[in-house]
Amino acid sequence: MKCETCEECETCDNQPGYRASMQITAVVNQKGGVGKTTTTINLGGALAELGRRVLLIDLDPQGHLTEALQLSEAPDKRNLAGILTGAWTGSVEEIIVPYSTPGSGRLDVIVTTLEMFTVGRELDRLRAREERLDRVLAPLKDLYDHCLIDCPPALDILTDNALTAADGVLIPVQAEDSTLRALRLLLAQIDALESELRRTPLTLHGMVVSMLDRGAGGQARSNIGRSVINALEGLPLPIVATVPRGVPISEAWRYGRTVTDYAPDSEHATEFRTLAAVLDKASA
Ligand SMILES: Nc1ncnc2c1ncn2[C@@H]1O[C@H](COP(=O)(O)OP(=O)(O)O)[C@@H](O)[C@H]1O
Ligand SMILES: [Mg+2]
Known part of the structure; x- marks a missing residue:
């Protein structure tokens, strides 16, 4: 993309939105099926639509x-x-x-491979095992604006690698009872890693409430859903987006597209654009 300010270079620090260093965000929650992969793909699509150079990493051996x-x-x-x-x-x-x-953005991917199922065991034998991904990504710092890491559903060595490489985290959650315990465990893991390894604390961007079954007035349909949302709102961690359960998300997934591309006028696409703006501003 041409620099909009000096019109001479491809990218320079005069360009609006240009950042000298790629911002790495781990999309993390050790619970499975909470919307990590959906958030990574569609947030990536919305950031690329904004004109950003985005790299997605499929760190989950299941390769969704x-x-x-x-x-x-x-x-x-x-x-x-x-x-x-x-x-x-x-x-x-x-x-x-x-x-x-x-548009002027880019969406690239580091895909999975079957060997990711055994990589954890191999990493366990290596020195600086939590820092391997950080080192792998270092040469890409000036090539991308954002890197989103789709984490596995475990607090394992791969997730530790994501948290060590990342500047910040986004935590997809569902409005159900088991969410609060999972969040406590995840935040404890982040604390432990920070005191062991990290020089600067991770930015906790916040939670993305995924697959919300909405009733009248846009609120959670069930009593349990509403009470969990109330509890989440009481945490010192903001809810940065709420994505309703919906056909555009499942259809976009089925057809290999991002929802911003497949259903650009859907409320789901709008929600991911809002999330992209929050993340982009937070890391500018
Ligand atoms: N808002 C949504 N509406 C409909 N289906 C959704 C929505 N978000 C996620 N899903 C579906 O739910 C399943 C689990 O989501 P996924 O993103 O894979 O979770 P995780 O990566 O945390 O395991 C996937 O099949 C996905 O397509
Ligand atoms: Mg996943």
């Missing part, structure tokens, strides 16, 4: 992000697992797959 974007798994060795363990020593740029170029 790779599958949802209808991308092929990476080949042997020359992949995320290989580069994390040192089995492959090429450049990280070689394992990036272009997905789309909406």
Whole structure:
């Protein structure tokens, strides 16, 4: 994209929205099925629509992000697992797959591979095992504005790598009772990692309430849903977006598209655009 200010370079620090360093956000919650992959894909789409250069990382060995974007798994060795363990020593740029170029932005992906299922065991044997992803991503700092990491549903070494590499976290949650205990465990893990490893604390961007079954007035339909939302609102962690359960999200997933592209006028697309603006501003 051409710089809008000096019109001479591709990207420079005169350009509105240009940041000298990629902001890395871990989309994290050790609970499965809470909307991490959906948030990563659609927030990525909304950021790219804003003109940002966005890299998505499928860190979950189950590979739902790779599958949802209808991308092929990476080949042997020359992949995320290989580069994390040192089995492959090429450049990280070689394992990036272009997905789309909406407007002036860009959406690229580091896809999963079957070896991600065993990478945790291999990382356990290595030095600085929590810092491997941070080192892998370092050469990309000037090539992207945002990197979103789709974390696995576990507080494991892969999630620790994401939290160590990240500048901030987004926590997708559902309006159900088990959410509060999961949040306590996650925040304790972040605290423990911070005191052990990190130089600067992670920015807790907040929670994304996913798959909300809405009733009249846009509130949660069930009593339990409403009481959990009340409890979440009482936490010192903001709710930065609320995404209702809806067909546009499932259909976009089925057709390998982001919801901002597949159903641009849906309330779901609007919600992800609002979230993109929050994240973009927070990291500017
Ligand atoms: N707002 C939504 N409306 C409808 N289906 C959704 C919505 N958000 C997520 N889903 C679906 O719920 C399932 C779990 O979401 P996912 O993002 O994969 O969670 P996680 O990554 O935390 O396991 C997926 O099949 C996804 O398509
Ligand atoms: Mg997932």
